[in-house]
Amino acid sequence: MSAVKEQALAKIADRTSVIGVIGLGYVGLPLAMEFVHAGFRVVGYDVSERVVDLLMAGQSHIRDVPADAVQAAVGSGQFVATTVENLLHTCDAISIAVPTPLSKTRDPDMAFVLSAADAIARQARPGMCVVLESTTYPGTTRELLQPRLEAKGLTVGQDVFVAFSPERVDPGNPVYNTRNTPKVVGGITPACVEVATALYESCIDTVVPVSSPEAAELVKLLENTFRAVNIGLVNEIAIVCDKLGVNVWEVIDAAGTKPFGFMKFTPGPGIGGHCIPLDPHYLAWKMRTLNYKTRFIDLASEINSHMPEFVVQKVADALNDVRKSVRGSRVLVLGVAYKRDIDDVRESPALDVIRLLEERGAHVEFHDPFVDEFREDGHIRKGVALGDEVLRLADAVVVVTDHKTVDYQRVVDHATLVVDTRNVTAGLNPGRAHIVPLASGSAASRA
8 A cells, every 4th residue: 555545544534634625515515514524624615705605604505504514513613615725735635516517509518627626736735635526427537637637746546546426416305415325436546446435435324436437427427317318208208198188197106006117207397407407418418529329318308308398388278278378468487496395496497487488478477485586697586475366366377396385275276277287286175276287188187
């Protein structure tokens, strides 16, 4: 065992390593808190002064991280949030958890990763372990991180240790969190795997080493491509059921009784969040560079991206049935977060539904118990309270996100027309509203 690796492992074991986390968002902040709970001193680096000031004041901008946890970590001196790059030089290990968005042409935008890699390279020193967690295309760790560190005269696997470990954050999940979700780790060399594995074993219940960073990078893409493709399939089944006059929810529930060979997915108004709408495109982009077309991925994306338009057409048809046009109608969208019981609107299908309705001339308002307002295209859109009068005045109410705290019985009691894309009205008592489900064969539409 080399002296550098031995010292790195020893510092992890006795908790004298200083851990750096670049990017203090949905991935980085929970990870930083897990390292704090494991007994490490943590330096959280973020380019946002607002985020840093908020954290240093003992507040949290991430729903899954309680403010009292941040306050305790800051108060004990175990956690410091900073915009000062030089503090990274004090770190023995650094995890990169920055955004990896797609450009308008669906190509990977690696600006945040490159910025983080350059900052680390400027502050790198022997014994440092660097782990990329941001979702990306296979080859990123070896092609972008390794050369920058080696340009500083550091040999990866001997002087510094480089690995990829995909984040698996599921905001709002009451069962699985950063600590009890297994962590996949793939390093440039066996020594890199060993050091990175030891690092994460200090604060994560289960660590799964794989043979290379490319394997680890592909693990994340497979996980979310699997979901995107199956959601695309079940969304197409919803369209099929709508044309056949069959209750799609009945079909899915019945298929779900099979104890083998079937995994239940449910349809909806589209897909959102920081993973499923984006991650498959990283793989598709990489394969295009190798002259291969990922047909399943492209088809699933096409179907899923069509669902907001399918929903808006449902609204238009329902209004037409009562002799109203979309233009001039008041439409209330229930839920703008990309999934239930969280406050994240990234890539939410609700934003497309709102935009498409407004393009047809509708006057659109929204209510979301977790989102008071959101910014889009430089404009702030504020929500409305879910009062009885708001429901009565709406020509159509569209359920896009099925938050559990919404009283849907009240909605159907006071609204005139409800387009239910999430099946939340199933089993409710009949009310004033005519209910239009995602697929027209639903029992709700025949009641």
